[in-house]
Amino acid sequence: MKIVIPLKRTIDPFVKPRIKADHSGMDLANVKMAMNPFDEIAVEEAIRLKEQGIASQLIAVSIGDDKTQETLRQALALGVDEAIHVSHHTDLEPLNIAKILKAICDQQQPDLIIMGKQTIDNDNNQTGQMLAALLDWPQATFASACVIDGQSITVTREIDGGLERLKLSLPAVVTTDLRLNEPRYASLPNIMKAKKKPLESIPLESLNIELKPHLEILKVEPPPERNRGKILESVDELISALKNEAKVIE
Amino acid sequence: MKILIIAEHDNQRLKPSTAQVIAAAKKLSDNIQLLVLGYQCGSVAEAASHLAGVEQVYLADAQCYQHFIAEQLTPLIVKMASEYDVIMASASTFGKNFMPRVAAKLNVAQISDIIAVLDPQTFQRPIYAGNAIATVKSLDDIKIITVRTTAFDPVETIDHSAPIVNAAPEPTHHTTEFLDLVSSNGERPDLTSARVVVSGGRALQSKENFELIEQLADKLNAAVGASRAAVDAGFVPNDYQVGQTGKIVAPELYFAIGISGAIQHVAGIKDSKVIVAINKDADAPIFQMATYGLVGDLFEIVPQLVEKL
Ligand SMILES: Cc1cc2nc3c(=O)[nH]c(=O)nc-3n(C[C@H](O)[C@H](O)[C@H](O)COP(=O)(O)OP(=O)(O)OC[C@H]3O[C@@H](n4cnc5c(N)ncnc54)[C@H](O)[C@@H]3O)c2cc1C
Numbered sequence: 001m002k003i004v005i006p007l008k009r010t011i012d013p014f015v016k017p018r019i020k021a022d023h024s025g026m027d028l029a030n031v032k033m034a035m036n037p038f039d040e041i042a043v044e045e046a047i048r049l050k051e052q053g054i055a056s057q058l059i060a061v062s063i064g065d066d067k068t069q070e071t072l073r074q075a076l077a078l079g080v081d082e083a084i085h086v087s088h089h090t091d092l093e094p095l096n097i098a099k100i101l102k103a104i105c106d107q108q109q110p111d112l113i114i115m116g117k118q119t120i121d122n123d124n125n126q127t128g129q130m131l132a133a134l135l136d137w138p139q140a141t142f143a144s145a146c147v148i149d150g151q152s153i154t155v156t157r158e159i160d161g162g163l164e165r166l167k168l169s170l171p172a173v174v175t176t177d178l179r180l181n182e183p184r185y186a187s188l189p190n191i192m193k194a195k196k197k198p199l200e201s202i203p204l205e206s207l208n209i210e211l212k213p214h215l216e217i218l219k220v221e222p223p224p225e226r227n228r229g230k231i232l233e234s235v236d237e238l239i240s241a242l243k244n245e246a247k248v249i250e
Numbered sequence: 251m252k253i254l255i256i257a258e259h260d261n262q263r264l265k266p267s268t269a270q271v272i273a274a275a276k277k278l279s280d281n282i283q284l285l286v287l288g289y290q291c292g293s294v295a296e297a298a299s300h301l302a303g304v305e306q307v308y309l310a311d312a313q314c315y316q317h318f319i320a321e322q323l324t325p326l327i328v329k330m331a332s333e334y335d336v337i338m339a340s341a342s343t344f345g346k347n348f349m350p351r352v353a354a355k356l357n358v359a360q361i362s363d364i365i366a367v368l369d370p371q372t373f374q375r376p377i378y379a380g381n382a383i384a385t386v387k388s389l390d391d392i393k394i395i396t397v398r399t400t401a402f403d404p405v406e407t408i409d410h411s412a413p414i415v416n417a418a419p420e421p422t423h424h425t426t427e428f429l430d431l432v433s434s435n436g437e438r439p440d441l442t443s444a445r446v447v448v449s450g451g452r453a454l455q456s457k458e459n460f461e462l463i464e465q466l467a468d469k470l471n472a473a474v475g476a477s478r479a480a481v482d483a484g485f486v487p488n489d490y491q492v493g494q495t496g497k498i499v500a501p502e503l504y505f506a507i508g509i510s511g512a513i514q515h516v517a518g519i520k521d522s523k524v525i526v527a528i529n530k531d532a533d534a535p536i537f538q539m540a541t542y543g544l545v546g547d548l549f550e551i552v553p554q555l556v557e558k559l
Contacts, residue, residue, distance in 0.1 A: 026378065215361065228538055235554040
């Protein structure tokens with residue numbers, strides 16, 4: 001079984017993001033970057049399927065500037081077999097990313113695509129569902145467990161109201177939620193080995209797909225700030241403040 | 251401008267989110283229709299027909315829609331889309347699941363999680379865990395929009411009812427099968443629409459101790475939430491997670507108990523009216539945004555609160 005894992009290099013989740021002074025976008029100059037955390041979970045899941053003897057070939061794909069190759073190397077160090085870098089220098093919207101991924105999947109013909117449910121930068125939560133639509137494959141979003149059985153996959157989904165299990169026929173697209181697994185760290189020997197694994201970089205133009213913008217970002221601003229409140233001394237003071245000052249309880 | 255809203259429900263009851271999505275839609279146009287996809291869900295269509303501002307309700311009642319599987323829902327919505335300028339649903343796990351699929355089938359973008367409508371083309375949405383608000387302009391003819399429902403006050407239920415029209419299901423070749431649903435929620439108010447939310451974090455240490463949070467919630471008729479750390483540790487079910495990648499809440503009163511205030515958690519509570527933080531670490535980031543803070547051991551403070559309220 002062949003698995004494609006699309007991934008994105010994003011801001012490190014523990015860094016406070018900055019907005020550009022002219023409000024045209026986010027200021028990512030000299031900001032610590034990392035593999036999108038949900039994509040780390042996708043990579044881990046694929047590696048576990050390989051370790052179980054279910055998957056045989058894992059291919060990571062990422063679209064972005066040259067630095068994206070560092071993130072793909074990280075995936076290789078973790079245990080992915082090959083990587084494809086689609087070189088492009090501006091941030092593309094989810095529909096266009098899904099179209100690029102579809103072109104790659106048309107070439108690669110995977111049996112399964114595992115990817116993050118959202119990136120922690122634009123918080124869109126769209127690309128996996130869009131890719132499934134373009135391929136006309138079934139989808140299971142927000143996965144917290146995956147079990148493959150021959151030509152089908154059973155996915156437990158984290159939804160409002162509980163845990164739902166769906167059975168999908170393969171090929172399919174699965175998007176990861178936080179509880180799917182706990183990603184490992186790459187060992188030093190594996191980081192060394194990853195340098196020799198195949199990483200192909202192709203220009204976006206070589207895929208010959210027609211992409212146009214569907215959205216225009218007019219500006220990016222800071223949210224309204226919450227004021228720092230007060231520290232109270234006792235439970236009685238708190239109850240009194242909630243009743244008499246904030247008037248949120250009776 | 252004609253708008254179609256996909257109603258959120260469990261085949262028995264309409265979820266409160268639908269009335270909030272209608273409120274967002276009304277900022278765009280008064281020509282609002284609803285689509286209820288489900289199975290044996292006539293009572294849902296009936297409830298939907300009484301929401302202020304709805305001009306017509308389409309009811310697609312068929313077994314294939316019982317479990318809201320994205321592959322099943324998408325074909326009918328895509329077929330109906332050509333008649334509309336905007337399709338909207340709530341940005342819950344319901345809407346997030348099928349709306350991007352609909353958008354891609356229509357070759358248009360989805361605008362996720364809108365919190366404001368500036369004009370019929372222009373919307374605001376939070377990005378980077380709510381650390382920035384983006385103003386985005388849609389260039390598409392059909393707009394697919396999911397709504398952060400906490401940003402909109404629900405429309406009212408009225409006596410007058412809109413007509414209910416049956417819509418025939420649209421078949422799909424997909425065979426995705428629903429196996430089961432392990433439901434997490436008991437009798438508590440819905441987290442995303444509750445007036446009071448009491449959340450606990452890693453500091454609760456165990457499922458047994460988390461009952462302290464439940465006791466306080468009982469006193470306040472509140473919904474119960476949690477940080478990711480508390481969910482990961484198995485103290486509470488997954489859908490209790492509040493934050494950037496869980497549920498967004500904006501109650502009148504939010505309690506963060508034994509929660510440090512990581513940006514991912516704060517992203518989900520920022521719009522609460524009053525935030526109370528209880529934490530033994532006076533330097534915990536949560537105190538920077540809490541309306542009221544108590545520094546101390548939650549295992550002493552919470553039982554006192556339960557007793558005195
Ligand atoms: C991709 C990604 C997505 C995420 N999404 C979310 C999300 O949606 N929601 C979310 O919540 N988190 C999310 N997180 C996790 C987030 O970064 C934090 O790790 C998490 O919120 C911490 O939970 P916590 O505050 O309960 O635990 P901690 O940070 O460990 O804080 C525990 C707090 O309890 C206090 N404490 C300990 N004992 C006591 C006591 N006896 N009495 C009083 N106080 C006490 C401590 O002082 C501390 O402040 C995400 C992380 C990533 C990487």
